[in-house]
Amino acid sequence: MTDARIFGFFSILLGGTIVVLSSFLDAMPVFLIVGVLTGAGIFFSGAMIVVTFLSARSCPECGEILRDGSDHCVICGHEVSNTISPSLIRRLLH
Numbered sequence: 001m002t003d004a005r006i007f008g009f010f011s012i013l014l015g016g017t018i019v020v021l022s023s024f025l026d027a028m029p030v031f032l033i034v035g036v037l038t039g040a041g042i043f044f045s046g047a048m049i050v051v052t053f054l055s056a057r058s059c060p061e062c063g064e065i066l067r068d069g070s071d072h073c074v075i076c077g078h079e080v081s082n083t084i085s086p087s088l089i090r091r092l093l094h
Contacts, residue, residue: 009050012050061073
C-alpha cells in the first residue's frame with residue numbers, strides 16, 4: 001500500500017515535470033502537444049492512485065485496503081466494525 005502511494009506521488013511529480021519542461025523548452029509544436037498530453041496523463045494517473053488510497057478504508061491489523069461493502073479483510077480475516085468505539089476515538093485523538 002505504501003509503495004502505491006509513493007508511486008502515485010512520483011507520477012504526479014514526473015507528470016508535472018514533463019508538462020513544465022515541454023512547455024518551456026523551445027520545441028516544435030508537435031512535440032509540445034505530445035509532451036503536454038503525456039505529462040498531463042501521467043499527472044492525472046498519479047493523482048487518481050493517491051486519491052484512491054486516501055479515500056479507501058483499510059484493515060487496522062494488516063493495512064490491506066478493504067473492498068466496498070466488505071467488512072472482512074481478505075488477508076488476515078479481521079472483521080472491521082462500522083461503529084466507532086470509544087477506544088478508537090481515544091486512539092484518533094492521541
